[in-house]
Amino acid sequence: MSAKKFTIEVEPIGKRIALDSPVNGLKAIIDSGIGIKSVCGGKGTCGKCRIVILEDGGANAKLTATEEKILSREEIGHGIRLACEQVFDKDMVIYIPASSLTEEQKLQITGEETGMRVDPVFSKHFLKIKPPSLSDMQSDFGRLKDALLEKLAMEKSKNQAAPESLQVSLDYMVLKYMAEVLRNNSWEVTVTLRDGEIILIEGGDRTGQAHGIAIDLGTTKIAILLVDLLSGKTIAKKGIMNPQISYGEDVMSRINFAMQSEQDAKKIQSVTVEQINKTVAELAAENKISTASIIEMTVVANTAMHHIFLGLPVRQLGLSPFVALSDTPHSIKARELGINITAGGYVYMLPVIAGFIGSDHMAMILATGVDEMQGNFLGVDIGTNTEIVLKSSKGIQSVSTASGPAFEGAHIKYGMRAAPGAIERVVIDSKTCVPRIQTINDKRPIGICGSGILDAVAELLKAGIINDRGKFQPDSGCLCMDEKGKLQYMLEPGAFENNNCKKKELIAQAEKNGQDVELLTCIEGSVSINQTDIVEIQLAKSAIRTGINVLLESAGLDFKDIDRIIIAGAFGSYIDPKNVVNIGMFPAVSLKKIVQVGNAASVGAKMVLVSSVLRKKAEDISSRARYLELTIHPTFTDNFVRSTLFPGPDEII
Ligand code: FES
Structure with a gap:
């Protein structure tokens, strides 16, 4: 077996391709299971397989005559090349733009919308303005302003939702195009007013559109x-x-x-x-x-x-x-x-x-309504930095904890982001230790994303394949060795079964000969999880648990006092709350207390877009929210070390 010689990091998928000899770029990408467009099948004529060389020279990366013909000078300058024309022969980082991928990544765009209200930060007014004449030579703006002030005064007297201020100013760019809009629309226009400033003038009645x-x-x-x-x-x-x-x-x-x-x-x-x-x-x-x-x-x-x-x-x-x-x-x-x-x-x-x-954390607090809830509420947005807020009788307090990129697939041998082919769900049969997996878009497994890694670790723990210190148990009979002799658990059911069949034959053979059976060498290239991967997850989950523990301690609370844990964020919406508790990332609260709300930050961004009241409210919350620096908290280190342990077998649900 030849040793791996170099690695190609593929962004934005977060997958690493290990190669032991120079390979055509398109072939290497396709062989790794990533769906890249190649309409001409690698003949260098369709131009669909564009990639960006991020390292190793970027703009100075090798350029073939075909690439020179197909790519623009600007593209070449930005490090864009054709995968089918490149040879991957050393460590490189490449980026595959969305336009070259056959399928898009899984992105959580929005979440649950509660507490949304509409009261715009602007007002729109349809005006019919008297045109100028030789007997009325008032300026365009003077004329428009008079018509607008008259309208505002009228709306105010009718007790409509008219703006308080009757002072009006005009944006410079609007001033530049105003004359044309007025004259092209027979002096009938719609004016958009924001904090007393005219920011838009449109022809005709556009009051129903914004x-x-x-x-x-x-x-x-x-x-x-x-x-x-x-x-x-x-x-x-x-x-x-x-x-x-x-x-x-x-x-x-x-x-x-x-x-x-x-x-x-x-x-x-x-x-x-x-x-x-x-x-x-x-x-x-x-x-x-x-x-x-x-x-x-x-x-x-x-x-x-x-x-x-x-x-x-x-x-x-x-x-x-x-x-x-x-x-x-x-x-x-x-x-x-x-x-x-x-x-x-x-x-x-x-x-x-x-x-x-x-401000994404601020938006999450606003969208989840944590600040208004009676009781003790935790809001957790899991990412490379995980932000956690605790609302208690002591107010709103937040921490940020460095949970690292493990849940994005980084630092995990077969880790990748949530793209087609990523293992996103894992269940392990405790008796036979055979895995069952689900991949994104039901594609052939090419790696494992955050929710899959989390499931895998929780299931390994439940099946006794790792202990509460995260150590692989070689006598579990469920492991094999990689080419360097390191223990691994194979996540692909087919590869696992093949290994097991081979193992049964060897056991029978060994028993016949009165010999001990050694661990098998894993099938190369199949997605698996190793000891280093488990340590990465221990560190990540410990960082999050430490944040929760320190927040609770500083508010004088125990985890039993928590009324609800809200998991926000894109990653958080795909994880299994049971497994989050089973690996000890969250304290052992009843699962009924855990809710997932999706991308609450985008909901918060929308709330402050459509409502001036919610905008004020968010600003008020942010002035009250206190930040707690974790690393200087007296129990930080103890908490972190303790939290690297997994719950014991009797605590697993
Ligand atoms: S696959 Fe068509 S140009 Fe590369």
Whole structure:
């Protein structure tokens, strides 16, 4: 058996392809089970198999004559190449854009909507304006303002929901196009007013139409919602990968990249803005809406993504004591950020709470209504950094805990993100130790994603294949050895059965000869879980449990006092709560107390988009929420060490 010589990391799927000799790029990707488009079958004519070489030179990566013919100069400069023209012959990191993948990744875009209300942050007014003449030479704006003030005064006297202020200002860009709209529409226009500022003038009566965009800007994924601002309904939504992933998987790599130079900070901000603009334009076009009529955007994000999106300095986020530059809300002209909505429109950013607690956490608190509940409530959003909030009689307190990227599939031998072919469910027969698995889109297993890893560890524990210290039990009879002699549990039922059949034959043979049976060598290339993978999960689950324990301790509570645990976030909606308790990531509460609400951050972003009251409420919560720094808490280390253990056999449910 030849040793593995190099690895190709494939983003955004998070899969690693181990190769022991140079292989054509397209073949290596297809053989690994990743669905990449190849209409011409690798002849170099269709141009569908575009990949981005992220390391090993990027733009300077080898370029063939075919690639030069098919790819634009700009694409070549960005490190784009054709997989079928490349040879993978050394360690590399590549990115496969969504346009080259045959199937999209599984992205959770939204969640349960409760407590939604509609009271817009703007008002729309249809005006019939008297045109100018030689006997009435008032300016366009003076004329429009008079008509608007008259209308506002009338609405106020009728006790309609008219704005308080009668002072009116005009956005500069609106001033520039106003004359044309007025004259092209016989002086009948609809004016959109936001905090006394005219941010949009449209021809005719458009009072029945208003659109906005709500965004949950995650480190890995971005959820984008196109919303009807008058009804509060989501018209359409899309989940996309954050293109910043090409600058590093985690928050710290992004911060480090942005810190390198002003140019790099601009680059990492603009890739996200470009991707958001592209997706917003697609959503608008698909729904026959002009992006020029989208009047507001709200964005929630972790603190690093928030700062990078706003083009703010991030150095202070990357260095101890890791403080945010600003923890107040911001309304910024969309055009200043490069966002393509109506020229006078705004991007509203909810405040972040601390360096590691962003506005996405704030949005989650708002969307789940944790702050208003009577009793003791925990809200948990599991990710590379897991944010946890505890609402108790002592108020709202939050922690951020470094749970690491294991649940994203990183640092796990066969780990990958939730893409087609990833094992997402695992059940192990305790008697026979045979696994049953479910893969995303029922594809051939090519790796295992977070929910699958969590299931696998819980089931290994339940079947006694690992003990409460996470150690493999060789005498369980359920394990084999990899080529380096390390223990593994095979997750693919077919491979497991084959190994077992072989083993039975060997046992019979050995018994006949009066010999001991040694562990079998695992079937190579089949998805399996090893001891290092289990340690990674122990560290991740311990970080989360430590966060919960410290929050409870600081509020003087025991886990029995918890009334409910709300699991929010994309990953959280796919996990099995029973297994979360069984591995000790959560305390042993009744499963009835655990609820999963999906991507609550995007719901929160939508709530502050459609409601000025909820916007104020969120700002109020953020001013009351307190951040607890875990690492300086006196019981942090003890808690962490204790929490690496799994529950004992009698505690498993
Ligand atoms: S598969 Fe058609 S160009 Fe590569």
